[in-house]
Structures are given as C-alpha cells and as structure tokens.
Amino acid sequence: PSLVREDLIQKYPTKVAKKRNKSIVINDPETIPEVQANVRTVPGIITQRGCCYAGCKGVVLGPTRDIVNIVHGPIGCSFYAWLTRRNQTRPETPEAENYITYCFSTDMQEENVVFGGEKKLKQAIQEAYDLFHPKAIAIFSTCPVGLIGDDVHAASKEMRDKFGDCNVFGFSCEGYRGVSQSAGHHIANNGVFKHMVGRNNAVKEGKFKLNLLGEYNIGGDAFEIERIFERTGITLVASFSGNSTVGQIENAHTADLNVILCHRSINYMGEMMETKYGIPWMKVNFVGAESTAKSLRKIAEYFGDEELKARVEAVIAEEMPKVKAVIDEIRPRTEGKTAMLFVGGSRAHHYQDLFSELGMTTVAAGYEFAHRDDYEGRHVLPGIKIDADSKNIEELKVTADPELYNPRKSEAELEALKEKGLEINGYEGMMKQMLKKTLVVDDVSHYESERLIEIYKPDIFCAGIKEKYVVQKMGVPLKQLHSYDYGGPYTGFEGAQNFYRDIDRMVNNPVWKLIKAPWQKAENGSSTALEASY
Ligand code: CFM
Numbered sequence: 001p002s003l004v005r006e007d008l009i010q011k012y013p014t015k016v017a018k019k020r021n022k023s024i025v026i027n028d029p030e031t032i033p034e035v036q037a038n039v040r041t042v043p044g045i046i047t048q049r050g051c052c053y054a055g056c057k058g059v060v061l062g063p064t065r066d067i068v069n070i071v072h073g074p075i076g077c078s079f080y081a082w083l084t085r086r087n088q089t090r091p092e093t094p095e096a097e098n099y100i101t102y103c104f105s106t107d108m109q110e111e112n113v114v115f116g117g118e119k120k121l122k123q124a125i126q127e128a129y130d131l132f133h134p135k136a137i138a139i140f141s142t143c144p145v146g147l148i149g150d151d152v153h154a155a156s157k158e159m160r161d162k163f164g165d166c167n168v169f170g171f172s173c174e175g176y177r178g179v180s181q182s183a184g185h186h187i188a189n190n191g192v193f194k195h196m197v198g199r200n201n202a203v204k205e206g207k208f209k210l211n212l213l214g215e216y217n218i219g220g221d222a223f224e225i226e227r228i229f230e231r232t233g234i235t236l237v238a239s240f241s242g243n244s245t246v247g248q249i250e251n252a253h254t255a256d257l258n259v260i261l262c263h264r265s266i267n268y269m270g271e272m273m274e275t276k277y278g279i280p281w282m283k284v285n286f287v288g289a290e291s292t293a294k295s296l297r298k299i300a301e302y303f304g305d306e307e308l309k310a311r312v313e314a315v316i317a318e319e320m321p322k323v324k325a326v327i328d329e330i331r332p333r334t335e336g337k338t339a340m341l342f343v344g345g346s347r348a349h350h351y352q353d354l355f356s357e358l359g360m361t362t363v364a365a366g367y368e369f370a371h372r373d374d375y376e377g378r379h380v381l382p383g384i385k386i387d388a389d390s391k392n393i394e395e396l397k398v399t400a401d402p403e404l405y406n407p408r409k410s411e412a413e414l415e416a417l418k419e420k421g422l423e424i425n426g427y428e429g430m431m432k433q434m435l436k437k438t439l440v441v442d443d444v445s446h447y448e449s450e451r452l453i454e455i456y457k458p459d460i461f462c463a464g465i466k467e468k469y470v471v472q473k474m475g476v477p478l479k480q481l482h483s484y485d486y487g488g489p490y491t492g493f494e495g496a497q498n499f500y501r502d503i504d505r506m507v508n509n510p511v512w513k514l515i516k517a518p519w520q521k522a523e524n525g526s527s528t529a530l531e532a533s534y
C-alpha cells in the first residue's frame, strides 16, 4: 500500500501532493492514523462533493413531506434537487399533505440579483401559503442570495407573523458556505432544532419511545426499519427525516432515546437534544443483518426491560434464518471478492458490514465530506483544530430547558450501561473496522479513483452517479450507494437480502469480462510494474 500511496500522489504538483498526502492513509485499526478531512478541495481536481445547500435542503429537510421547501435562487439549483435523492414517503391518507413531488423556487433572474430578491421571495411565500396552507414553509438560500445580501430570515419572520398559523423559517445555506454538504447538515440541524423541535407537547403512547436520527428513507430504507420497530414493540416518535412529518419533529423531545444512523449529518441534533431535554443518544446501524440485530439489542439494553429484550430476541430468531438462507446460497459466489467504497459521510462505512456478510473485503474506502471523527472515532473530537471554514458555521449555545429538561437516565445509570459495553454518545468510526494495510482516502479525486481501480482491479466500486459510467467503462461494475440504482431498501433483514442479491448479480455478471479494460489493452498486458504486482 505504501507504493500505491506514492503512486497516487507522484503526478501531482508539489503543493497538491503535500496536501493529498495527508488525506491518503494506510489503515491500522490498532493505532488509527490521522486522516486530513473536512478541508477545502484542491480546485480542478474533480471532487465527488456537493455543496452546502445540497446538504441542508436536499439531505436533511427534503424528506419531510409536509413542509413546503422554497429554494430562493436561480432555477438550476432547484431543478437539480427535484426528486433526485429517492427519499420516499408514505402519507397517512391519499389526501394528506405531501409536497415532496413538488419543486418550489423563486426562479431568481438577473434583475433580482442586481436589485435584490426579497420582494420576490415574499411573493413566493405568499403564493405557497395561499395555494396550500401548509404547516410550515422553509426557505433555502443559494449562492447569489448570500452574495447580494437578501435577508431570508427577516422575510421569513415577517411572513410568519403575518400568517400566524404557518411556521416560516429560513436557512443561510448558500452553496459556498462550507467546504462541502457537511456545512449544510450543521446549518439544517440548527434550524430544525430552533424552529421545530419542542413546539408540540402532545405525548405519543408507547413504552419504548425513540427518535431515529440520520435515516432519510432512500429507496424505502425507513419502511423496513419501521417494520422491525413495530414487530419489536419500539415506538418511533420522530424520524429525522425519512418518511417524516412536521408534527413528528415538533414532538421529538417527548422520546426517551435518540438513535443515530448517519452520525455525520445529524450528530449535532443528538448533542443539542441531550443538553436541552436530557435525552441520551446512541449510534446504531441498520445496514447489515448482523448490525441490525446488534442495534436492536443495544436499544433493548438501554431501556433495560426484560419483555422488550425477549421480543427483540424472538424477532431476530425469526428474521435471521431467512437472511442466512440467502447468504448460504450467494456467499460461495462472492467470497474473497473485493470492494471499494467512496461515498458521502456514512455509507462508505456502513455498507462494509453488508460486504463482509458476503465474505467480500473492502480494500479501499473513503468519505466525500466526513470529518475526522467519522474516520478515527469521536475520541479525536477535542483535538480537531477548528479552521476558518468551520468557524463560519454557527454553533448554537444550548442550555437545559427550564421546564422540559428531564434526564432520561441518571449519571449512574449511564455509567452502568457504558460498563456493560453500551456505547452511549460514541462512535468508533470507519477505520477501526477496516483491515490493516487497506487504504483510507478522504475526498478522493477523479484521478486517484482511476488509479486505484487500475491498480487493485476491485470486483465492485461503490460511489454515485457522477462516477458510475466512467468506472463501468473501465470494466468494473459500479453500485450507487446514494440512489441504490433504483433498488433497495437495503436496511434491516429484508434489505440485507435485497443487497446480497443485487451484488451477486453485479459481481458475477459475465458482461464485464466482455469489455477490455485500459490495462488489458496496454501492450505488455499491464501498464506498469506496480499494477502487475497486485
Ligand atoms: Fe448521511 Fe445520507 Fe450519507 Fe449524507 Fe449524502 Fe445521502 Fe450519502 Mo448521498 S445524510 S452522509 S449528505 S447517509 S445524500 S442519505 S447518500 S452522500 S453517504
């Protein structure tokens, strides 16, 4: 791997090489070396990353079906966000509000950029209100809005006060505001926490009540998790934000536990809710059958109820044989194959569980925009230097709510749970789970991914739509782990089975052998000695 690492950076100009050198790391799960992450991309290097607005509007707020999300900006920004993330939703009745299929935009023109767009924004809010009378309207700022200084917060407040029965709030999530989508997650967490959580004190019936944080119902993932919760007797109060409603989120502070699936996009919410309301949070993973079982056991242990524990065990005992039957059928065909995962800020880690269930090894992986704690574990948090780009993003000052703060577990109870091995407020990150000498690459560049493929020739490469066809033209199947290539769900017990079958079809498809990859076309059969040695 050290030769590969050298090879990846040797073509770069000195300054670029120096920078990339710190983001390309040879893993050691024991010592866990430092990875440079959450820093600006080298211009022109062709990153997989998206923007702050994508993280705020597209990722966190987008999946809630009864908010009217108005994009304040040129039409391109809106159109690109229109139904592209496959976050599904299931309204209670055919008549129930669902704005997910709509695309709301102020369609800013040059005139608005020159003379200001607030008037047009207020007109758009009024129009949305008159047409739909929604419970909430959220405004999302795109790049030009920040550059010309439109005050989306003042406009939102003015309209909120005017309507009285519609919660209008804005987000300063201009695309350029951070180094990636990640900034948008933080801004979205702050806004949802300030403007939504805690507005409704109605108490949902249920003995074991939790919120599911960081699950966005891509390809129906949340439906499978809901099915499992229902079977085990766990009550889902709110989901942030797959298959969710405004009402659920306003009610989230009545739950007794927050479980976090995607740590990167929503750990801020877990922290803030703990400080304000006294709800502990716990990292879980419902990607992978074993991880699902483990997460359910963790939840049962947290509530400490014998009946719940028994029900969880019964559900696992019933679901697992079906999973195992599919593994037994498929694993002989997938065993020993290799995968590379370069995805977002959590899936590059979570999906490794599914691959290991198939006997496949992850030889290289990385996130697009995660932070060091997602790679190395949360224990590195105190040591992370806050640079100017991160300082730009507001850190809310949260204190215990004078009326609603109610610690669900005492310090002693939390300590006892930790002693039992239950990781409260923790996340170990991706590297602990990856094998020694595998490669960890943050914000992989286009050139680096091409070289990695040439050198390792993985049996499957996991990334997104921008990478898909380039990689497939190299003769390597690419599985999209953002949209699932229209497949899914992949969570829980049912989802694991779907995934095994899809991967089997891809890695064992004879079509890939019919394509000549660039290295096969090279005169000596392999373009460099380095490639030949792998
Ligand atoms: Fe979390 Fe996500 Fe992801 Fe993410 Fe995303 Fe996504 Fe992703 Mo695409 S919130 S970090 S910003 S799991 S949109 S649902 S698939 S890159 S790995």
Ligand code: HCA
Pocket: 049, 050, 051, 054, 055, 058, 084, 085, 181, 344, 463, 464, 465, 466, 480, 482, 483
């Ligand atoms: C985003 C959304 C995205 C893009 C996926 C892809 C998603 O980053 O704005 O590049 O294929 O999951 O839809 O991550």
